[in-house]
Amino acid sequence: MAEDATYEKFRNCAVEVLQVTAEKVVPEARFDNDLDADSLDLVEFVMALEETFDITVDESELDGVETVGQAYELVTSKI
Amino acid sequence: MAAGVVKRRVVVTGIGVVSCCGIGADAFFEGLSHSLGDAPRTVDDFDPANYFEPKEARQTDRFAQFSLASAQMALDDAGELGSDPARSGVIYATGVGGLETLQEQIAVLIGKGPRRVSPRLVPMMMANAGAAAISMRFGFQGPCETVVTACASGTHAIGNAARLIAYGRCDVVISGGAEAAMTPTGELPAIGTAAFGNMTALSSSGWSRPFDSRRDGFVLAEGGAAVVLEEYEHAKARGAHIYAEVLGSASTADAYHITAPLPGGEGARSCMELALDDAGITAADVAHINAHGTSTGLNDLAEAQAITKLFGTPSPPVTSIKGVTGHSLGAAGAIEAVAVCLTLERGLIPPTIGLEEQDPEITIDVVTGESRPFTPGPVLSNSFGFGGHNGCLVLGPVAP
Numbered sequence: 001m002a003e004d005a006t007y008e009k010f011r012n013c014a015v016e017v018l019q020v021t022a023e024k025v026v027p028e029a030r031f032d033n034d035l036d037a038d039s040l041d042l043v044e045f046v047m048a049l050e051e052t053f054d055i056t057v058d059e060s061e062l063d064g065v066e067t068v069g070q071a072y073e074l075v076t077s078k079i
Numbered sequence: 080m081a082a083g084v085v086k087r088r089v090v091v092t093g094i095g096v097v098s099c100c101g102i103g104a105d106a107f108f109e110g111l112s113h114s115l116g117d118a119p120r121t122v123d124d125f126d127p128a129n130y131f132e133p134k135e136a137r138q139t140d141r142f143a144q145f146s147l148a149s150a151q152m153a154l155d156d157a158g159e160l161g162s163d164p165a166r167s168g169v170i171y172a173t174g175v176g177g178l179e180t181l182q183e184q185i186a187v188l189i190g191k192g193p194r195r196v197s198p199r200l201v202p203m204m205m206a207n208a209g210a211a212a213i214s215m216r217f218g219f220q221g222p223c224e225t226v227v228t229a230c231a232s233g234t235h236a237i238g239n240a241a242r243l244i245a246y247g248r249c250d251v252v253i254s255g256g257a258e259a260a261m262t263p264t265g266e267l268p269a270i271g272t273a274a275f276g277n278m279t280a281l282s283s284s285g286w287s288r289p290f291d292s293r294r295d296g297f298v299l300a301e302g303g304a305a306v307v308l309e310e311y312e313h314a315k316a317r318g319a320h321i322y323a324e325v326l327g328s329a330s331t332a333d334a335y336h337i338t339a340p341l342p343g344g345e346g347a348r349s350c351m352e353l354a355l356d357d358a359g360i361t362a363a364d365v366a367h368i369n370a371h372g373t374s375t376g377l378n379d380l381a382e383a384q385a386i387t388k389l390f391g392t393p394s395p396p397v398t399s400i401k402g403v404t405g406h407s408l409g410a411a412g413a414i415e416a417v418a419v420c421l422t423l424e425r426g427l428i429p430p431t432i433g434l435e436e437q438d439p440e441i442t443i444d445v446v447t448g449e450s451r452p453f454t455p456g457p458v459l460s461n462s463f464g465f466g467g468h469n470g471c472l473v474l475g476p477v478a479p
Contacts, residue, residue: 018134019132019133019137040198040199040202043198044197044198044199047194047195047197047198050194051191051195
């Protein structure tokens, strides 16, 4: 249940920043192809996550993060 | 121009306008005859959703939204251009660029620190964001540049754009200007309004009264306007509707003071004269002048003196649409160029709304009250900007 609430907050950030529908924010969705997000969108998304979850994500930690699932994993590892 | 260079003819084949007195040509021209009193000159009816996907709208400052919206309207109006993308350009104007975004992000910087400043700040605030948005949307791959000369920007942009066609670099150029420097962000009032107000350039009454004895400064406005400029034979070959021909233009600097015009309007006079030379006409040929006419004490007197010096008395009929539109800075020249296109097409000079008691020191013939019918001929459009920038454009009916 706690995880669901966390995912919902995570998903809201994606919906708000990337302007996509909630249904598109699924673990296997790729930021570039499925969510039409460019590099600046990702920076904005990470900033929103940092703010929402009160975490800090270094740029280097984003290497290899290409899907929603990977990003969510990164976030949950920090809270 | 250099001897031996044959200039190609340039015509206006599409217009678009986003103004506080109307969005789109018909509403705008109709709006020019009705006073807005002391109402703020904001474009309240503008809906970005008509021109942008939600994400794009969020990533585009209001000034660039006006840029793209006006360009979209002008290109829709022009119809199928069929031009080579490599020979199609964008020369657009703004006075200050994305001030709203800058103000918003400075508030973020102060409130939340540098790590929260948006990565979109630079691409949103940069003055060339409007021109860039237009080239990307429409695939124009020729020159894509932004002219920043304060309140003369819009006029200079159109003059420069016309030269790209006249000298053979482009066949089509979308030109114009946009400004949105009066949007409050959150609880903060707009920094643009505060700054212009403290210069004592703004009207304290909120009334724009060009050439009136009671004028007390300009009324800040936002908006945008675009023209599609096209090489004459190119336009004719595709059966395009032609609003006007760009007969000539001029650009000069006072080299005098950052905000005050040269006394006696000498800068304005010499620039108007150069524009007439460029058009190959004389003062006697000018059928109408669309003045800069900001409603400030200094500008209106200097401009009127310059007109009297060059044209004598009586002057050609003069109007300032800023009585209605207010002063939209880098957009103003473009909005006025669109007004001139419609003036020529309809044979009607819109009145200078707000002018009730003409300053006795100003002896030019100002159109007041209601629109005045005229026989279309060359029309001079003036713009003068802080920094001492002077811009004049000559538009006229296209000769058969």
